[in-house]
Amino acid sequence: MKVGFISLGCCKNLVDSEYIIGMFDEKRFEFSSDPKECDVIIINTCGFILSAKKEAIDTILEMAEYKKGRLKKLIVTGCLAQRYYEDLKKDLPEVDAFIKIDDYDDLNDILKELLGEEFTVPYRTNRKLITNNYYGYLKIAEGCDNRCAYCAIPLIRGNCRSFAIEDLYKEAMRLYELGVKELNVIAQDTTYYGYDLYGHFALKDLLKRLDEIPFKWIRVLYMYPDEIEDDLLEFMAKAKRVIPYFDIPIQYGNDKILKLMNRRGSVALIKEKIAKIRELFKEPVLRTTLIVGFPFEDEETFKDTLELVKELRFDSLGAFTYSKEEDTKAYEYDHEVDEKTALRRYEELMAVQKKIVSKKAEAKVSKVYEVLCERYEELFDRYVGRSIYSAPDDVDGVVYFKSDKVIKPGDFVNVEITGYEDYDLYGVAKE
Numbered sequence: 001m002k003v004g005f006i007s008l009g010c011c012k013n014l015v016d017s018e019y020i021i022g023m024f025d026e027k028r029f030e031f032s033s034d035p036k037e038c039d040v041i042i043i044n045t046c047g048f049i050l051s052a053k054k055e056a057i058d059t060i061l062e063m064a065e066y067k068k069g070r071l072k073k074l075i076v077t078g079c080l081a082q083r084y085y086e087d088l089k090k091d092l093p094e095v096d097a098f099i100k101i102d103d104y105d106d107l108n109d110i111l112k113e114l115l116g117e118e119f120t121v122p123y124r125t126n127r128k129l130i131t132n133n134y135y136g137y138l139k140i141a142e143g144c145d146n147r148c149a150y151c152a153i154p155l156i157r158g159n160c161r162s163f164a165i166e167d168l169y170k171e172a173m174r175l176y177e178l179g180v181k182e183l184n185v186i187a188q189d190t191t192y193y194g195y196d197l198y199g200h201f202a203l204k205d206l207l208k209r210l211d212e213i214p215f216k217w218i219r220v221l222y223m224y225p226d227e228i229e230d231d232l233l234e235f236m237a238k239a240k241r242v243i244p245y246f247d248i249p250i251q252y253g254n255d256k257i258l259k260l261m262n263r264r265g266s267v268a269l270i271k272e273k274i275a276k277i278r279e280l281f282k283e284p285v286l287r288t289t290l291i292v293g294f295p296f297e298d299e300e301t302f303k304d305t306l307e308l309v310k311e312l313r314f315d316s317l318g319a320f321t322y323s324k325e326e327d328t329k330a331y332e333y334d335h336e337v338d339e340k341t342a343l344r345r346y347e348e349l350m351a352v353q354k355k356i357v358s359k360k361a362e363a364k365v366s367k368v369y370e371v372l373c374e375r376y377e378e379l380f381d382r383y384v385g386r387s388i389y390s391a392p393d394d395v396d397g398v399v400y401f402k403s404d405k406v407i408k409p410g411d412f413v414n415v416e417i418t419g420y421e422d423y424d425l426y427g428v429a430k431e
Contacts, residue, residue, distance in 0.1 A: 001028065001029050001030070001039045001040065001115070001117070002029075002030050002031070002032045002037050002038050002039050002040070003024060003029050003030070003031050003032070003038060003039070003040045003041070003042065004031070004032055004033070004034075004035050004037075004038035004040070004041040004042070004063075005017065005020075005021055005031060005041075005042050005044070005130075006041070006042070006043045006044065006059060006063070007044045007130065008043065008044060008045050008046045008052070008055060008056055008059065008078070009044075009045065009046025009048065009052060009078070009079065010046065010048075011137045011184070011186055011221075011393060012137075012139055012186055012187070012188070013044055013046055013078060013079065014130070014131070014137065015127075015137050015139040015186075016044060016077075016078065016101075016104075017044045017130065018127045018128055018129060018130055019123055019124045019125075019126075019127050020042065020044065020077065020104075020107065020123065021128045021130065022121065022125070022126035022127045022128040023107060023108070023111065023119055023121045023122075023123060023126065024119075025119075025120075025121070028117060029117075035063060035066045035071070036066060036069060036070065037070065038066070038070065038071055039070060039071065039072050039073070040071075040072065040073045040074075040075065040115060041063050041066070041071060041073070041074050041075070042075045042076075042077060043056070043059055043060055043063060043074075043075070043076050043077070043078075044077045044078040045059075045060075045076060045077065045078040045079055045080035045081060046078065046079050046080065047078070047079035047080035047081075047082070047083040047084065047152070047156060048079060048152060048153065048156075049152075049320075049323035049325065050323050050324075050325075051323070053080060056078075056080045057080075057092075060074070060076060060092060060094070060095060061092075061094070064092075064094035064095070067094065073096045073097075073114060073115065074094060074095050074096050075095070075096060075097045075098075075099065075114065076088070076092075076095050076097070076098050076099070077098075077099045077101075077104075078101065079101070079156045079157075081098040081099055081100055081101075082100045082101040082102065082156050082157075083152070083155065083156050085098055085100055096114065097110070097114055101156070101157065104123045104124075105122075105123060107119070107122075107123045108120070108121075108122060108123075127171070127174075129175075129178060129180075131392070132374065132409060132410065133178055133179040133180060133410070134179060134180060134181045134182065134372070134409065134410030135180060135181065135182040135183075135184065135372070135392050136175045136178070136180040136182075136183060136184070137183075137184045137185075137186050138168060138171060138172050138175065138183055138184065138185050138186065138210075139163075139186050139187060140162065140163055140168055140185055140186070140187045140190060140193050140203075140206060141160050141161060141162040141163060141187040141188070141189075141190075141192070141193055142157060142158070142160070142161045142163075142187075143157040143158040143159050143160045143161050143188065144157065144159070144160055144188035144189055144192075145159050145160040145189075145192060145195075145196075146188075146189055146192070146224065146264075147262055147329070148251075148261055148262050148263060149260060149261050149262040149328060149329035149330040149333075150261060150291065150294065150322065150323075150325065150328055150329075150330045151325075151328060152325045152327065152328055153188055155327055155328070157188070159196075160187075160188070160189070160192055160195070160196050161196065162187075162193050162194050162195070162196050162197045162202075164197065165194075165202070165205060165206050165209055166209075168206060168209075168210075169209045169210065169213075172210050172213055172215075173213055176213050176214070176215060179410070180215065181215060181216040181217070181372070181410060181412075182215065182216060182217045182218075182219065182372060182392070183210065183213075183215045183217070183218045183219070184219045184220075184221060184391065184392065185206075185207075185210070185218065185219065185220045185221065186221050186222060187222060188222065189222060189223075189224045189227070190203055190220055190221065190222050190223055191203055191223045191224045191227035191228055191229075191232070192224060192227055193206060194206065201227055201229060201232075203220070203232055204229070204231055204232045204235045207220070207232075207235060207236070207239065207242055208235065208239075210241075210242075211239045211240055211241050211242055213241075214241070215241050216241070216372075216412060217241065217243050217372075217388060218239075218241045218242045218243065219242075219243055219245050219388075219391060220236075220242065220245065220246075220247070221247045221391060222247055222249065223246060223247060223248050224248075224249075224264075225248055225250060225265050225269060225270050225273050226264045226265035226269055226273075228246075228248070228273050228277075230276065233276060233277060233280050234280065236281075237280045237281060243285075243388045244277075244281040244283070244284040244285060244388070245284075245285040245287070245388055245389075245391070246277055246284055246285065246286050246287065247287045247288075247391070248270075248273070248274075248286065248287070248288055249288055249289035249290075250270050250288050250289075250290065250308075251263055251289065251290060251291050252290060252291060252294065252301075252305055253267055253270075253290075253304045253305030253306070253307065253308030253309065254267065254300075254301040254302075254304040254305060255267055256296070256301060257294055257296065257297060257301050260294070260295065260296055260330075260333070261291075261294065261330070262329060267304075267308060270308070270312075271308075271311075271312070274286065274312050285315050285316075285388060285389050286312070286313075286314045286315050286316075287314060287315060287316040287317070287318075287391075287395070287396065288312075288314050288316075288317050288318075289317070289318045289319070289320070290305065290309075290317065290318075290319045290320075290349065291319070291320055291321075291322050292305075292319060292320070292321055292322070292342055292345040292346045292349060293321045293322040293337040293339075293341065293342025293343075293345060293346070294322045294330070294337070295322070295330060295333035295334065295335050295336050295337065296333065296335045297337050297345075302345050305349070306348070306349060306352055309349065309352055309353060309356070310352060310356070313356050313360070314353070314356070315357070315360060315389060315396075316357075316389070316390075316395060316396040316397070316423075317349075317350075317353045317356075318395055319346055319349050319350060319353075320346075321339070321342040321343060321346050322337070322342060324336075354422070354423075357397075357422075357423055358420070361420035361425060362420065364417045364420070364425060365417050365418065365419065365420070366416065366417065366418075367416070367417055368414050368415065368416045368417075368430055369387040369388075369389075369399070369414070369415055369417065369427075370387065370388070370412055370413070370414055370415075371385040371386065371387050371399045371401065371412065371413055371414070371415045371427075372385050372386050372387075372410070372411075372412055373385040373407045373408065373409055373410065373411045373412070373413055374386065374398075374409055375409055376407070376409075377400075380400075381402070382400050382401060382402055383400070383401050383402070383403060383407055383413075383429075384398050384399070384400055385398065385399050385401065385413070385415070386398055386399060387399055387415075387425075396423070397422070397423030397424045397425070398424050398425075399415055399417075399424070399425045399426070399427060400424060400425070400426050400427070401413075401415045401426065401427040401428060401429055402427075402428050402429065403428070403429035404429075405429065407429070413429050413430075414429065414430045415427040415428065415429055415430065416428050416429075416430050
């Protein structure tokens with residue numbers, strides 16, 4: 001039986017996909033990337049914001065067309081199925097089954113009934129990497145206890161449920177044995193990790209265990225500003241493998257809007273945390289995320305955000321225009337910002353950030369950085385890779401470089417930076 005699998009959305013959803021794929025016995029199932037060849041197609045969806053929901057629906061309808069040919073079963077899992085289960089069953093009869101996240105523990109029985117085959121490997125016990133095997137993600141918790149006014153994640157994924165340190169250590173060790181060199185630690189809020197299990201923030205305790213495994217890089221993503229404790233930073237500063245990469249979504253630069261967003265802390269606290277990081281680390285990498293066009297935003301609050309971005313000078317910054325999501329607190333807010341204004345502010349913010357990035361890139365010219373090679377582009381006779389400045393999610397830019405020697409994907413190589421363009425660097429491999 002040939003199976004097609006499409007994973008949409010974030011890297012946390014990707015991990016779920018890898019667990020589901022691991023349930024399929026390779027002796028009885030063959031995975032194919034060509035939907036025309038597939039007997040079964042599974043789509044793991046995202047339902048976070050409007051654009052993600054549209055992508056998911058479009059993908060479902062596109063794959064449903066193959067039911068006119070060989071395709072017998074179209075199955076939809078993930079966030080969209082969880083959030084809109086009843087509506088989807090009614091509106092998309094082309095789909096043979098919608099499987100909610102809440103039902104993943106029963107996937108063996110559900111898949112057996114749907115496909116007429118035995119499934120003996122339980123969900124979350126036999127993960128198969130669908131990334132390149134030199135990097136992988138370790139999801140340390142499910143759900144989120146933060147109740148940001150704009151965010152639907154707790155409605156979809158529930159409250160935070162941390163996985164035990166020893167279980168995560170075993171999973172990380174298995175990823176290392178599969179060839180992973182760069183481990184990316186993820187959750188909806190990594191700094192909240194362990195509070196539900198141990199009664200305190202336990203990310204430092206987890207990283208201590210992970211630091212024992214000889215990965216090349218351990219990168220932590222999604223750190224909530226007010227939960228970044230000094231002892232966590234002090235450990236990261238002396239860790240062997242945890243790199244000084246700080247992904248801290250601050251969301252906005254004005255206290256009034258932060259309060260309306262139901263974000264803890266303040267602009268002053270954000271500044272304090274960034275200052276502490278720069279005090280402890282010689283060359284930290286700072287990444288953030290911002291929302292523009294949130295209800296009650298005006299030119300004054302937006303100006304405060306621009307000024308904060310100019311002051312803190314993040315290495316990488318992603319921004320989004322506000323997406324109104326039903327059942328969230330902000331859905332009821334009035335004083336909405338019109339789409340044209342939100343887009344103008346987004347473009348102005350990104351123009352400011354582009355100038356910052358250009359200055360930072362200019363300072364990297366002639367310096368040498370260790371780069372993880374990801375692929376060779378034959379058309380341009382060059383390699384593409386990432387330094388510690390870039391996570392593997394296509395947000396931070398890449399390093400293009402030339403080399404006289406053949407370099408394999410997954411190799412680390414020292415690259416001297418010779419130039420830059422937009423968010424990408426260019427260089428030459430050093431001996």
